[in-house]
Amino acid sequence: MKVSLDMVLKDIPGQLVKALEPISEYGGNIISIVHLREAIKGGRVPVHITFEVKDPDRLNKIVNELEKRDIWVSKLGEVKRKEKIVVVITGHIVDTDLRDTIDRLNEIEGVMVADVALAMPDPEKESSARMEIEVSGHAKVKKALERLEEIAEEKDLFIIKSLWGGRQ
Amino acid sequence: MKVQLVGFGNIGQGFAQVLLKKTRSLRERYGIDLQVVSISDISGTAIDEKGLNLQKALATMEKTGKIIDYPGAKKISGLEAIEEVPADVVVEATPSNIETGEPGMSHMLKAFEIGKHVVTSNKGPLALSFKKLKEAASKTGVEFKYEATAGGAMPIINLARECLSGDDIIAIEGILNGTTNYILTGMHRKESPFDIVLRESQELGIAEADPSYDIDGIDTASKLVILANALMGMDVSYKDVRVKGIRRVTLEAVKLAKEEGYVIKLIGEVRNSRLEVSPRLVPVNHPLNVDGALNVAMFETDIAGEITIVGKGAGAIETNSALLSDIISIWRKRS
Numbered sequence: 001m002k003v004s005l006d007m008v009l010k011d012i013p014g015q016l017v018k019a020l021e022p023i024s025e026y027g028g029n030i031i032s033i034v035h036l037r038e039a040i041k042g043g044r045v046p047v048h049i050t051f052e053v054k055d056p057d058r059l060n061k062i063v064n065e066l067e068k069r070d071i072w073v074s075k076l077g078e079v080k081r082k083e084k085i086v087v088v089i090t091g092h093i094v095d096t097d098l099r100d101t102i103d104r105l106n107e108i109e110g111v112m113v114a115d116v117a118l119a120m121p122d123p124e125k126e127s128s129a130r131m132e133i134e135v136s137g138h139a140k141v142k143k144a145l146e147r148l149e150e151i152a153e154e155k156d157l158f159i160i161k162s163l164w165g166g167r168q
Numbered sequence: 169m170k171v172q173l174v175g176f177g178n179i180g181q182g183f184a185q186v187l188l189k190k191t192r193s194l195r196e197r198y199g200i201d202l203q204v205v206s207i208s209d210i211s212g213t214a215i216d217e218k219g220l221n222l223q224k225a226l227a228t229m230e231k232t233g234k235i236i237d238y239p240g241a242k243k244i245s246g247l248e249a250i251e252e253v254p255a256d257v258v259v260e261a262t263p264s265n266i267e268t269g270e271p272g273m274s275h276m277l278k279a280f281e282i283g284k285h286v287v288t289s290n291k292g293p294l295a296l297s298f299k300k301l302k303e304a305a306s307k308t309g310v311e312f313k314y315e316a317t318a319g320g321a322m323p324i325i326n327l328a329r330e331c332l333s334g335d336d337i338i339a340i341e342g343i344l345n346g347t348t349n350y351i352l353t354g355m356h357r358k359e360s361p362f363d364i365v366l367r368e369s370q371e372l373g374i375a376e377a378d379p380s381y382d383i384d385g386i387d388t389a390s391k392l393v394i395l396a397n398a399l400m401g402m403d404v405s406y407k408d409v410r411v412k413g414i415r416r417v418t419l420e421a422v423k424l425a426k427e428e429g430y431v432i433k434l435i436g437e438v439r440n441s442r443l444e445v446s447p448r449l450v451p452v453n454h455p456l457n458v459d460g461a462l463n464v465a466m467f468e469t470d471i472a473g474e475i476t477i478v479g480k481g482a483g484a485i486e487t488n489s490a491l492l493s494d495i496i497s498i499w500r501k502r503s
């Protein structure tokens with residue numbers, strides 16, 4: 001899992017090393033460190049670190065260790081990887097309210113329709129669309145596809161999804 | 169080894185042709201002496217306990233299209249032939265029927281009951297009642313072989329059973345129907361609409377006059393059921409598959425997919441106890457993207473990872489590679 005962590009360090013030498021040690025000790029892989037020197041307040045400097053760690057258990061251990069070392073963790077969160085799902089849809093896509101279809105997908109937290117390419121060869125006939133959906137985290141892929149299937153059922157649309165779980 | 173042929177259409181006649189070509193090499197390589205002691209179709213049965221003249225049987229079909237016109241053939245049915253004519257193996261190649269499984273189901277059950285091995289290319293009975301057939305075979309201790317039913321010439325079942333015998337199969341996905349692959353490949357390459365490519369494939373004899381069995385995904389679903397039961401220890405039948413065919417795949421859909429580097433293929437997939445047949449977007453550089461009427465299957469296993477096999481999923485001669493290998497494996501087991 002990718003983790004984003006904000007902490008506040010004393011502005012004296014050796015502090016950063018003290019903060020990074022627990023991360024590497026538990027197998028964390030540091031991706032970036034941002035020192036917000038312009039935000040120094042009362043001799044303390046905010047630092048933003050992004051790192052990769054195997055599981056929540058190890059993350060807990062890292063945070064405990066930081067606290068033991070008297071380092072204040074002000075914010076902690078998982079950075080969800082963005083995944084892209086591509087689907088192709090056929091049917092009366094426009095007549096069945098494309099806006100509504102998109103809205104109902106966007107309603108799901110962490111899901112966003114990023115692009116729709118529409119082809120309508122003949123107003124009488126069914127149209128086709130390619131939809132790109134951005135989701136944060138793999139669990140959302142399934143949610144988004146389930147919602148899409150639900151809408152398809154209701155509006156008699158035909159969904160062509162990519163191979164397993166949007167795997168590329 | 170005495171063989172009975174029930175069903176003498178494309179596959180049955182292909183079997184006779186392959187035997188004519190292979191008799192010597194089979195004897196030399198394996199010491200098998202295969203004799204076809206009866207051939208049945210709807211019209212009746214040709215019988216010769218010392219082995220029929222296959223050349224003559226094929227010539228009879230050429231001339232009249234009915235096995236009853238073979239000299240001395242009798243008006244007895246395939247089922248009666250199985251009951252009455254002494255033989256070791258029944259090769260069942262009658263039409264696949266996904267609603268009742270007949271006539272194949274009765275043929276197979278009768279063969280098992282009286283202790284004859286069965287080798288078949290007929291999917292219908294297996295897609296409906298796999299377990300019942302397996303149990304009937306094991307009751308009398310005979311072999312039940314069906315390599316040809318799922319992959320045509322692709323040795324998909326043997327590959328999994330023999331070569332991946334220590335692995336657990338997590339998922340199987342693939343293109344298990346040549347006709348739909350031919351149509352979708354045509355739409356993609358020539359950018360022609362579904363109806364036109366379908367008509368063209370009917371003219372070429374690739375699609376049937378009534379193509380619904382293929383294009384509505386029924387054929388793919390039957391094969392998927394057989395794979396799930398045979399290789400993943402499931403107990404499912406045709407009705408457990410979520411099936412969507414390719415009728416609603418528009419040319420525009422194909423083009424929209426193409427723009428993003430995908431081809432649309434009718435994919436059968438078993439994963440997490442779920443069976444699904446549906447058109448899917450396959451990246452152009454993915455191993456499942458095979459052209460024309462080819463079939464392909466990909467296994468995902470716990471040890472080997474992904475293994476892919478590509479080959480002809482049908483064909484009167486090609487499919488007989490599977491029937492023949494099944495017969496050879498029965499022979500080897502017995503001797």
Ligand SMILES: NC(=O)c1ccc[n+]([C@@H]2O[C@H](COP(=O)([O-])OP(=O)(O)OC[C@H]3O[C@@H](n4cnc5c(N)ncnc54)[C@H](OP(=O)(O)O)[C@@H]3O)[C@@H](O)[C@H]2O)c1
Pocket residue numbers: 174175176177178179180208209210211245246247261262263264265271289290291292316317320481482483484487
């Ligand atoms: N063709 C392929 O490439 C292929 C590939 C894989 C699997 N298969 C499967 O193999 C089987 C045979 O296919 P095929 O292409 O050879 O079909 P086919 O050309 O239609 O031949 C079917 C044969 O079965 C006979 N038959 C029908 N009902 C019968 C009965 N009650 N008793 C005895 N014979 C009967 C037919 O006789 P009449 O001609 O007198 O009606 C005909 O000789 C099917 O189940 C098919 O799904 C085919």
